[in-house]
Amino acid sequence: AWSPDGRQVAALACKEDEWEAQRREGNPHAGRPRLITLEGQERLLDDRATPVEPVWSPDGSKLATAFEYDVAVYDAGGGQPTGAGLSLREPLRAASADYDARVFKKAEPAAQPKQQQQQPSEAVLISMNPFVRLEWVEPETLYAQTAFVHIYHDEPVFKYPRWHVLHVSPQAAVLGRLRPPSG
DSSP, X not given: OBOTTSSEEEEEXXXXXXXXXXXXHTOOOOBXXXXXXXXXXXXXXXXXXXXXXOEEOTTSSEEEEEETTEEEEEESSSSSOOEEEEEOHHHHHHHHHHHHHHHSOOOXXXXXXXXXXXXXXXXXXXXXXXXXXXXXXXXXXXXXXXXXXXXXXXXXXXXXXXXXXXXXXXXXXXHHHHSOXXX
């Protein structure tokens, strides 16, 4: 994904043997997110692999990607990667429990005999799937799509896709630096 100013590209990359293993197992292709400048300088943003392509903030100052149930936001400038991680497993679990109850008319765990009841955190949720795509549409609005994805005959198959909205804002430490000194 090209930066809004066209001076950098955000990409995913992995080793050839990792790529082949992903293909053999029917998993979406994943790589480690990085930034590459027009001069060819490369900056690794994270050592975790993800199939979610990085997306730029509208002003080009940040970019985001996702790792299973977490979203990571990185500063695009500077030599060292800095950023924040948003752990969204529990909010996604709660949203999936509500969604499954409404859409799939899934019985609540309380409807089962006491011996067979599962704890809410252990319940199998049909719509509880990892992030597969991000879209950063406004400075403080990031859309994240979850879905089940598997590769069949070299074609991705998406099941149970759902969009989620994330509202992001600058960290308090950054806001403090932007305010004029008091007194």
